[in-house]
Amino acid sequence: MYGPSEFEGGVFSDEIDGGRASATIELSTSGMVALTSTGQRFGILYRDCQLDIGGASGRMVFCRTPDRKLTIFCEDRRFPAALDMESGGELAEQLSSVRGQRLSEGIRWRMWLLGMAIVSVLCLIGGYYALIAVAKASIVAVPVSVDTKIGKLALESLELEGTRVTDKVVVDAVQEMVSRLEPHSELKGLTFEVRVMDSPEVNAFCLPGGKMVVYTGLLKKAKTAEQVAGVLSHEMAHAIKRHGLQRITESLGIVVAIELMIGDVGGLVAIGVELGKSAALTSYSRELETEADIVGVQLLHAAAIDPLELAGFFEMLKDEGDDLPAAMRWLSTHPEHEARIATVRGALAKLGAQQYRPLDIDWDDVQQHLNPLKDDK
Ligand SMILES: [Zn+2]
Structure with missing residues (x-):
């Protein structure tokens, strides 16, 4: 019934x-x-x-x-x-026939709702990425003094391996490399300063603003001063292209993106310092690493230092293969040598002729000064 x-x-x-x-x-x-x-x-x-x-x-x-x-x-x-x-x-x-019509009406209605839901989600995602893109673009508007502040505070809070090297021959050699490269930075207002740390780590990094750290492990590994300059040019490129700020924007997403856009950089500095402590500030995406390689090559070229020396450093690391000590940190954060050598060569091919000049550094003398450091410990 x-x-x-x-x-x-x-x-x-x-x-x-x-x-x-x-x-x-x-x-x-x-x-x-x-x-x-x-x-x-x-x-x-x-x-x-x-x-x-x-x-x-x-x-x-x-x-x-x-x-x-x-x-x-x-x-x-x-x-x-x-x-x-x-x-x-x-x-x-x-x-x-009415029931069939009702069914298809129902399906159409549900499809429409589903469609609207998908469109809404896509708009949100799109909006999110658009906002991140805008935030990244607005990094340009953030004063360089913010980078400097982040880098300074991050360096203070980092626990660096080893003791600081004060040997004048070593410190002056590294400073000479930076002095040759620095005037060719496209970002004005950065001050590059290098600190040499005595540790077997084959590593170097540059914090936002230009504060750099190089370990003696990397200096000892390099066959020429120009190879080290190659590594430093890459690290300086990270600071010049403000990859640290980009990294902060990517990791912290929307809140920081908005802060950046409205110019509130106080929170940005605090976050940068936190990231710096976890070394997240100096580990970048492959895309940013490639950009650093290209800008590094441009920097070397402009400074009349042969960019192929950087490729030479990669070749040397590659040849060491499985014998690489675990302490080769720079290598682990910068993998794929073959691709990087190709990037260096590709970037170099786009540049004009240049008369390369060797660095005014006696690399054998630097090596002499590096070795006793090890024996002192
Ligand atoms: Zn890098």
């Missing part, structure tokens, strides 16, 4: 003031009768009834006369089944 054969619905007719009224619909075995709230009665015989579906919900069933002057409608979920039952199968065919 089905429920009551009385349903709440409505009527469209020119005979009603305003053309429309709510009504109570009663189903009998021959047809339906609607008693409107205005007190009028309207009836449609099943044999004259033309069914249709629609409404905002897609659930509204319309029963129309052939001349379409009268329409009785009902949104009750039980209405179609009751109609089928009362009409004794007379409307079965029309009802099944």
